[in-house]
Amino acid sequence: MNKARFGFVLRIMAFILLIGSVIQPLGGAYAESARYKDGQYVLPYSILKDGTTSPSVMEGFVLKPAALEVKDGKNYVSITVTQDKEITGLKLTTADGTLSEGTVANQNASNNQRTVKFELGDLNSTIKGWVKIEWPEINYFNVYDVDFKFDPSQIPAAEPKPETPSDPVLNDGQYTIAYSVLQATGDTESSMNKYFSTPAVLTVDKGQKSISFSVIKDSSTIQEIQVAGDGTNLVPATTVSEDKAANTRVISFPVERLSAILPGTVRVFVASANYDKSHAVRYKFNLDSITAVSVGGEETPTSTPTPTPTPISTPAPGTEGGGDGGTAPVTSPSPVPTATPGSSIADGYYSIDYSILKDGSNEVSMMDTYVQHPGTLIVSGGQKYLAITLTQSKEITGFTVGQQSVSVIASDNAANTRTVQFPISNTGVRLKAWVKIDWPEFNYFHTYNVDIKVGNTVGGQTSNPAGQVDSGASSPAATPTPSATAVASATPTPKPTSTPVANGGTTGTEQAVPVSLTDVNGHWAQAAIEQAIKSGLVKGYDDNSFRPNNPINRAEFAVLLSRALKLEGGATDSSGFSDASSIPAWAADGVAQVAARKIISGYEDGSFRADRKITRAELAVIIVRAQGLKVDPTAVPTFSDIADIAAWARPYIAAAEQAGLISGKGGNRYAPGEYATRAEAVTLLVKLLEQ
Structure with missing residues (x-):
């Protein structure tokens, strides 16, 4: 065979090998994607x-x-x-x-x-x-x-999946979005559409999306709403606010994909009719209806709907003073706003979105986590007020808007909330405000300026936010004379026997703290809670409650875990998170300490997300890391809902179960997607200390 012929044969063989190498992966990919008809x-x-x-x-x-x-x-x-x-x-x-x-x-x-x-x-x-x-x-x-x-060759293949629409890319901010509540199957609308307000409010914060809307009637009858925001795991919606007199409430839940139809359940309970049943529903969002309310701090103009008139009388104001430090406000009565020319909003109470931003910035302020959303737009005689509820009333000792005092129209000492109102010239405005926070339990004393960004879009009618004002609800210090520049407030010297405790209260170090909580008697975690309080790990709220069934977030659990393990080091010990400014000052050291030891990790974008609630699956992973338990990657837990447990979490949950740290719920369910409660977190930490 001559060289030319030999070279030709080699080229042919190389070509055959190349074709084979291309075809083989294609066949493999096809096999991997094979799906069969149900x-x-x-x-x-x-x-x-x-x-x-x-x-x-x-x-x-x-x-x-x-x-x-x-x-x-x-x-x-x-x-x-x-x-x-x-x-x-x-x-x-x-x-x-x-x-x-x-x-x-x-x-x-x-x-x-x-x-x-x-x-x-x-x-x-x-x-x-x-x-x-x-x-x-x-x-x-x-x-x-x-x-x-x-040999599945005789199994009929499934019909091709319809193309899944992609979610729109949304900047951080607030939007409105139309949606419908469907029955469990098909495209028929559920009767629940009559009970929920529309459009919903879509909030995007650091890329995470959440939906909120109002249960506009019979809220007490609709006892529980669960939504699978991830498309799979049902999680109870969070109650943002509630008006028992009007029998309404505002709920919120996270969503991962707006283009997906999300399953959910609604539990309806009517005692007089001996009716108690959960109904399966689905939520379908209209992506084409998304309208920006506030994006990156800049408003997008939208048309304002004209609600049905509901005449009201102007609520009687009660004043709140300022504080010291920051750009101090001037004490004076709230002025009566003038009617906006051309305003088409009839007298009444309306839901409206707003956000609290850092001074002169489009970045969300920490103060935004201490208020309830949405707010209430009060229109009376063409004059407009914005009413918002502060969720840390005792700690927020000063709050003013436009260097003017605000009016307290409702307060609840037991819930540590108060509702304030202040005049606004129109929707869509940006107002200067000032906040004073005195939180001795965390040795946190601070004043700062913020901006309040009021949404353009007015929502549906809601109830009057004015209510009973508890005695002693507002007792701020006298407002100082304003200065040209911000002045840092003096930090009071903490009591030498006080130790900061996450979620309210201080624990004495000289003697045991008596346990006299009002809401733990008979609770399954009563013994663990009382032990944790006596040991100084946690403390109840000022109203002598512990609120054991409230969910716990990442910052709170980091502080408790750091205290339980007696970790040392400060916030400077960690490499830092991209959202470090959003981590509360009282939690900064605890977050840094557990992060430095890789007990609680950050997210792929470098953020910590301090206010994100912890699921039971995440709780098990964290406690296994904290205990240093050996994890067998092939181990599986014995819980009946193992199919609902993500593969990455199964070995950790199995390790925690084997060590006796965790147990199941009814029917031996672990419920990995449910939020971990304060009681569950404390019980785990007590077990951790005992081992």
Whole structure:
């Protein structure tokens, strides 16, 4: 063969190899993406020796074919073994990549058979298995690996999925979005549409989206609303505010994808009719309806709807003073606003969004976390007021708008809230405000200037925010004379025996603190809560409540965990988070301490998200890291809802369960997607201290 001919042959062979290398991955990709039509089928299969094409001895101990159930795109394969007693272990690699024993679907001692169901992934691929045989009658004891080879060629393929619309890219800010509540199946609207306000308010904060709307009637009857914001795990919606007199409330819940139809449940309870039932619903959002209210601190003009008139009388004001430090306001009565020319808003009370920003900036201020959203626009005789509720009334000792005092129109000492109102010239305005916070429990004394950005879009009618003003609700210090520049307030010297405690209160270090809480008697965590209080780990609120069922956020748990582990070091010890300015001063050291030890990590964007609530799955991961428990990546917990537990969390939850740190709820459910409560967090920390 001459050189030219030899070179030609080499080129042909190279071309064939190239084609083969391209085609093979394409075939593999196709196999991996194979999906089958929902239904029940027979599934031929064979069991081979590990890594070979030779039949395994297990071939003689199973019934064929297997049974396949395809449900919601998932493959559930049932295999029956004919030597139940002797085959003491059978595992297959399931869809999540773990070697699992599956679920025993049927067991019959009379014929020595059992049927085991597994959720499997790609049925075209070889699936690794494991077998354990203990047969004392023939003195056979063995453990070996096998390969399962299934033949799904006769299973009908699923119809192609409709193209999933992509979510719009939204800047941080507030928007309105139309939505509808659908029945559990189909496109028929649910009767719940009549009970919820529309449009909803969409808030985007550091890329995270949340939806809020009002239950506009029969709020007390609609006892619980759950939404699967991630599309899968149902989580109770958070009550932002409630008006029991009007029987309404505002709820909020996080969402990951607005383009998805989110499942949910609504529990309706009517005692007089002996009716108590949860109804399945779904939430569908109209992406084309998204309208900006406040984005990056700049308003986007929108048309203002004209609500139905509801004449009111102007609420009687009660004044709140200022404080010292910052750009101090001037004490004077709230002026009566003048009617806005051309205003088309009829007298009444309306829901309206607003945000509190850092002074002269479009960045959200920490003060925004100490108020309830949305606010209330009060229109009387064409004059406009904005009413907002402060959620840390005792600690916010001074609050003024436009260097003028605000009016207190409602307060609740037990809930530590007060509602204030102040005049605004129109919707869409940006107002200068001043805040004074005195929080001795965290040795935090600060004053600062902020901006209040009022939304352009007026929502539906709501109830009068004015209510009872508890005695002693507002007792701020006298307002100082304004100065040209901000003056830092003096920090009072804390009592030497006080130790800051997350979530309110101080604990004495000289003697044990008596436990006299009003809302823990009979609670399942009563003993742990009382022990934690006596040890100085936590303390109740000023109203002698502990609020054990309230969710706990990342900052609060970081502080408690740091205190329980007696960690040392300050905020400068950590490399810092991108949202460090949003971490409360009282939590900064605790966050830094647990982050430095990699007990609680930040997010991929470098943020910590201090106010984000912790789920029960995350709680288990954190406590395992804190305890330094060994984690077996193949371990799985024994909870009945294991299918709801994400693969990354299963080994940690299994480790925490094995160590006796966690337990399940009713029906042995772990409920990984539910928010962890103060009671659950404290119970875990007490167990941690005991080990």
